[in-house]
Amino acid sequence: MSGIVVNPAVSCTPAQEITADLSGQMLELDEDDDLEVFSKDTTLTDGSLFNASMPTSPASMINQFEEDADDKDIFVTVDNPESHVTAIETFITYRVLTKTTRSEFDSCEYEVRRRYQDFFWLKGKLEEAHPTIIVHPLPEKFVMKGMVERFNEDFIETRRRALHKFLNRIADHPILSCSDDFKIFLSAQAWELTSHKKQGPGFLSRMGDTVRAVAATVRGVRNRPEEFTAMQEYVDTFSQKITSLDKVTQRILKEQKEYLEELKECGPAYTLWSGSEEELAEPLKGVASCIERCCRETEGQVDQLSDSLVPGLHEYVLCTETLKAVLKRRDNIQAEFEAKNDTLANKKTDRDADSKDLGFVLGSFLGKNPEEAKRQRQQRLDLEIEELKEEIDKLENKMECANNALKVDWARWQKNMRGDIKAAFLSTAERNVDYYEKCLAVWESFLLSQRSDLSAESSREQPLDPQETTKDASPQAT
Amino acid sequence: MAGTASEEITTVDSGDTDLTAAELESNETNTMVEEGTNPLRKMEISVAEADKRMGKNSVNIQETYTVYLIETRPIDAVAEGQNPAPDALWRRYSEFELLRNYLLVTYPFVVVPPLPEKRAEFVWHKLSADNMDPDFVERRRVGLENFLLRVASHSILSNDKVFYHFLKEENGWKEVVFETGFQAKADSRLKGLNAAFRVKTPDKRFTELKLYSDELQSVSSQLLRVRARVADRLYGVYKVHGNYGRVFSEWSAIEREMGDGLQSAGHHMDAYASSIDDILEEEEHYADQLKEYLFYAEALRAVCRKHELLQYELETATLDLAFKKQQREELATGTVRTFSFKGMTTKLFGQETQEQREVKLQVLEEQIVEGEELVKDKTVECEEFVKNAWVDMERFKEQKDRDLKEALINYAIMQISVCKKGIQVWANAKECFSKM
Numbered sequence: 001m002s003g004i005v006v007n008p009a010v011s012c013t014p015a016q017e018i019t020a021d022l023s024g025q026m027l028e029l030d031e032d033d034d035l036e037v038f039s040k041d042t043t044l045t046d047g048s049l050f051n052a053s054m055p056t057s058p059a060s061m062i063n064q065f066e067e068d069a070d071d072k073d074i075f076v077t078v079d080n081p082e083s084h085v086t087a088i089e090t091f092i093t094y095r096v097l098t099k100t101t102r103s104e105f106d107s108c109e110y111e112v113r114r115r116y117q118d119f120f121w122l123k124g125k126l127e128e129a130h131p132t133i134i135v136h137p138l139p140e141k142f143v144m145k146g147m148v149e150r151f152n153e154d155f156i157e158t159r160r161r162a163l164h165k166f167l168n169r170i171a172d173h174p175i176l177s178c179s180d181d182f183k184i185f186l187s188a189q190a191w192e193l194t195s196h197k198k199q200g201p202g203f204l205s206r207m208g209d210t211v212r213a214v215a216a217t218v219r220g221v222r223n224r225p226e227e228f229t230a231m232q233e234y235v236d237t238f239s240q241k242i243t244s245l246d247k248v249t250q251r252i253l254k255e256q257k258e259y260l261e262e263l264k265e266c267g268p269a270y271t272l273w274s275g276s277e278e279e280l281a282e283p284l285k286g287v288a289s290c291i292e293r294c295c296r297e298t299e300g301q302v303d304q305l306s307d308s309l310v311p312g313l314h315e316y317v318l319c320t321e322t323l324k325a326v327l328k329r330r331d332n333i334q335a336e337f338e339a340k341n342d343t344l345a346n347k348k349t350d351r352d353a354d355s356k357d358l359g360f361v362l363g364s365f366l367g368k369n370p371e372e373a374k375r376q377r378q379q380r381l382d383l384e385i386e387e388l389k390e391e392i393d394k395l396e397n398k399m400e401c402a403n404n405a406l407k408v409d410w411a412r413w414q415k416n417m418r419g420d421i422k423a424a425f426l427s428t429a430e431r432n433v434d435y436y437e438k439c440l441a442v443w444e445s446f447l448l449s450q451r452s453d454l455s456a457e458s459s460r461e462q463p464l465d466p467q468e469t470t471k472d473a474s475p476q477a478t
Numbered sequence: 479m480a481g482t483a484s485e486e487i488t489t490v491d492s493g494d495t496d497l498t499a500a501e502l503e504s505n506e507t508n509t510m511v512e513e514g515t516n517p518l519r520k521m522e523i524s525v526a527e528a529d530k531r532m533g534k535n536s537v538n539i540q541e542t543y544t545v546y547l548i549e550t551r552p553i554d555a556v557a558e559g560q561n562p563a564p565d566a567l568w569r570r571y572s573e574f575e576l577l578r579n580y581l582l583v584t585y586p587f588v589v590v591p592p593l594p595e596k597r598a599e600f601v602w603h604k605l606s607a608d609n610m611d612p613d614f615v616e617r618r619r620v621g622l623e624n625f626l627l628r629v630a631s632h633s634i635l636s637n638d639k640v641f642y643h644f645l646k647e648e649n650g651w652k653e654v655v656f657e658t659g660f661q662a663k664a665d666s667r668l669k670g671l672n673a674a675f676r677v678k679t680p681d682k683r684f685t686e687l688k689l690y691s692d693e694l695q696s697v698s699s700q701l702l703r704v705r706a707r708v709a710d711r712l713y714g715v716y717k718v719h720g721n722y723g724r725v726f727s728e729w730s731a732i733e734r735e736m737g738d739g740l741q742s743a744g745h746h747m748d749a750y751a752s753s754i755d756d757i758l759e760e761e762e763h764y765a766d767q768l769k770e771y772l773f774y775a776e777a778l779r780a781v782c783r784k785h786e787l788l789q790y791e792l793e794t795a796t797l798d799l800a801f802k803k804q805q806r807e808e809l810a811t812g813t814v815r816t817f818s819f820k821g822m823t824t825k826l827f828g829q830e831t832q833e834q835r836e837v838k839l840q841v842l843e844e845q846i847v848e849g850e851e852l853v854k855d856k857t858v859e860c861e862e863f864v865k866n867a868w869v870d871m872e873r874f875k876e877q878k879d880r881d882l883k884e885a886l887i888n889y890a891i892m893q894i895s896v897c898k899k900g901i902q903v904w905a906n907a908k909e910c911f912s913k914m
Contacts, residue, residue, distance in 0.1 A: 436900035
């Protein structure tokens with residue numbers, strides 16, 4: 001597996017000489033249609049944006065996000081799935097194409113091939129670095145339901161779209177997009193990525209993190225701020241509702257497919273009949289052809305549902321897992337902080353209680369001068385207390401950072417969620433309107449053809465006024 | 479060939495099983511007519527209601543059955559603006575069946591309109607197959623009314639006095655029917671139709687017609703089956719959308735910005751889900767129109783078969799006559815041209831006396847005269863049947879083309895209405911979504 005990296009020496013506008021410092025070149029690339037010209041705003045690309053001392057109200061951050069949309073400086077696409085067969089396994093890789101004007105990238109264009117495992121690694125790293133930021137979910141790792149094969153075309157396409165969205169959400173995120181791991185993911189060659197993956201905190205330190213995390217989980221949080229409790233409640237309800245919607249939509253898809261199968265038999269039944277008739281042959285064939293066209297429209301509906309609405313809702317089902325994990329991690333950070341405070345309190349109690357006899361007795365038992373022992377002890381405890389206080393400061397910092405990060409990202413996530421859900425349902429509604437409009441046209445033209453036949457013959461019955469139907473043709477809008 | 483013909487005759491009743499043209503004329507004058515015009519043409523007929531009754535059936539067990547109210551009113555009275563109370567009487571389905579059987583036997587060359595189905599067939603899951611189900615009863619009421627109207631508008635059937643009595647006299651109608659003795663004819667008719675026989679020179683037109691009736695039956699039942707399955711599936715699609723309504727509503731409770739949009743979109747989803755009930759009910763009427771012609775196919779085939787039977791009887795009578803004539807010739811000339819057991823035995827055991835031969839000749843002559851009469855009658859019968867049947871076929875064909883074309887047009891109109899409803903609902907939903 002090889003990743004193709006566009007040779008920086010060639011760059012995006014072959015006509016220009018490339019100098020060592022590319023940043024100056026970037027501003028002259030307005031002739032290139034692929035890139036937008038913008039004024040570099042360093043605050044957005046500075047990875048250390050987030051620290052506790054900076055005022056971060058969710059509202060102000062949102063406004064900045066809106067400006068971002070017009071000033072996008074990084075474009076990522078995921079496409080071109082390919083199958084790779086090795087002696088051990090078969091897997092799919094996707095092409096990841098990046099175009100960017102950001103300075104931390106050596107080049108402005110990258111083309112690499114990545115497999116699902118790589119995306120999974122990236123997600124893990126991002127969550128590790130930013131435990132309370134909501135990272136958009138990946139498509140599922142394993143597919144259990146039905147007989148969907150991993151190498152089925154539709155499955156691969158659905159997965160590709162989800163991966164594309166995953167990367168784009170990261171690219172759009174002011175904090176996540178500045179991640180080193182993200183940069184390497186987008187730009188590194190295969191072997192580079194592999195070796196980078198092997199770096200990072202060692203196994204033991206990761207174990208330590210896990211142990212602490214588990215311990216914190218067990219301990220639980222004591223004074224969770226109200227807004228995070230509210231978030232938890234929201235997530236619980238949201239999770240239920242979105243899961244229901246996902247199920248309902250999948251059921252609709254199933255029913256539509258079965259309806260389509262039965263409808264496909266209808267046209268041929270009319271055609272069959274037309275073979276036995278003379279006068280009726282033409283209208284029967286007309287009905288058959290109308291039904292066949294409606295069938296094609298129904299196929300379009302089915303496609304829209306399975307390509308658009310079903311995955312759109314499903315990704316938010318996956319989101320709820322992310323949300324729950326994020327809230328859990330936030331709680332754990334607070335729990336750790338609270339735990340350390342408890343330890344501090346205990347130590348202080350210890351120190352204050354040192355005037356009691358026990359320490360005195362122990363000290364004298366060891367043959368030390370009780371006064372000296374007491375003083376040594378006090379010194380030791382004071383040191384420990386100072387250390388603890390430093391750690392607590394750090395933890396408090398960490399906690400405040402995490403809380404603020406979550407608050408801001410929560411607002412961002414909600415906004416994205418609303419946009420996504422709205423878009424998904426809107427496109428479904430539009431598709432359905434389109435479906436009915438097309439079918440309407442089909443039947444109306446059939447009717448017109450029959451009516452013109454009727455008026456051509458001498459009719460024995462009074463045909464309906466053709467004007468009537470055209471009057472009704474405009475749908476009554478509420 | 480000659481020897482076997484006589485045996486076959488006995489299995490088929492070659493008696494007078496049809497009303498001849500002469501009898502039909504007398505039928506017309508038997509109707510209770512003051513002016514000699516068809517009173518039924520001037521009547522408004524309707525099957526207005528259905529009701530339940532309790533009674534003992536043929537095996538003396540209590541049962542519940544449905545009765546239908548038949549109302550008749552003279553047309554000109556209505557036209558003149560008067561509103562006289564209609565004559566009304568109650569009939570149950572079995573009485574309609576009796577009437578139809580009478581018509582089938584009495585007018586064998588007519589494609590007799592069918593009754594609505596006895597049991598609900600081609601159902602999709604929502605409709606119950608229960609005969610007591612109110613929807614079924616209602617559709618049956620419409621079907622029975624349709625039957626009566628079709629009979630009343632048929633140029634020949636509408637003149638029948640039994641039919642008139644059916645509409646006007648609640649009691650004593652059954653006696654009138656049985657008095658016609660149609661049942662005896664029905665039995666022999668039935669025997670004839672079920673017997674296996676082959677016509678030597680089939681009438682091509684009737685053969686084609688029989689073929690057509692088979693095709694009509696098969697294609698229309700196929701279509702009805704497919705339609706029922708499609709209806710079932712469509713029901714599922716619409717109804718599941720109702721769940722959106724419920725979930726949207728619940729979800730809207732926790733959303734600030736999206737809540738209103740979700741809630742109102744949900745209402746539209748509910749409306750969409752419930753619209754399918756009316757849609758499918760209307761489609762049932764279309765299915766009923768198709769069903770009528772499915773059953774008409776049977777009536778058509780029955781006419782073809784009756785013709786075949788007549789044809790066969792004519793052929794048989796003709797063959798029989800020819801054989802008898804040949805026998806006479808042989809007896810008269812003394813030559814034996816054809817093989818017969820009689821011939822063999824005379825050869826073996828001696829000739830007959832002159833007297834015996836004279837007697838035989840006499841009998842044969844009588845039989846030949848009878849045979850000639852029979853052949854003449856049968857030929858006339860056949861020709862009359864063919865003439866009348868062909869007229870009714872043409873009438874039926876025109877009626878069928880007209881009715882079914884109208885049915886198809888109505889189907890298209892229905893689909894248009896469904897599409898318009900769909901556009902409205904989803905356009906509304908789209909608007910709600912865009913406000914989210």
